[in-house]
Amino acid sequence: MGNRTGALAVAALGLLGLGVLSRGRWPDSAPALDCEPGAVRVVDGVAVCGEGASPSSAQRLLLGQKLDLNHVSEGELERVPGVGRSLARRLVQAREDRGRFVSWEEVASVPGVGGARLETLQATMELR
Structure with a gap:
């Protein structure tokens, strides 16, 4: 029984060590490409x-770029x-009916856009 506990302790420490090493090597938030987002192109599936x-x-x-x-x-x-x-259809229909969206409040007024979906839209979209 003692060997089993010791082996589990060694395994746990090993996993902890791997976690520390991988965290130290994890990519930072610096952009991978040295150009503006608008200049990014795709060649054979590679940015x-x-x-x-x-x-x-x-x-x-x-690529982390927002859509309009x-x-x-x-x-x-x-x-x-x-x-x-269905929400995509309602958003496009609202845009066609009123003209372009100028504020996130207008987007939030579209049926089906609640708090969570509005946050998702704000994270992935922009209003130009």
């Missing part, structure tokens, strides 16, 4: 600075986590 295709909406989200709620399509909007097809 680069300079020449290449403009990133798709999904790729822009993966006043220009994003319904199909692109429904792919945002927490939005879905």
Whole structure:
């Protein structure tokens, strides 16, 4: 029984040590690319600075870039986590009915946009 407790203690210390090492090596928040977000392009599925295709909406989200709620399509909007097809449809319909959104209060007034969804939209979208 004593060997088992000792082995568990050694394993726990080993895992703790790995955690400390990995935390020290974890990537920092510095950008991986040395260019403005608008200059990021995609070549063979890899984000680069300079020449290449403009990133798709999904790729822009993966790169941490925000989409423009006043220009994003319904199909692109429904792919945002927490939005879905019906809310995307309501948001686009509201945008078409009133014109572009100028404040987050206008976005919050769309049926189905509660506090959590508004936070998700603010984290992934901007109003230009």
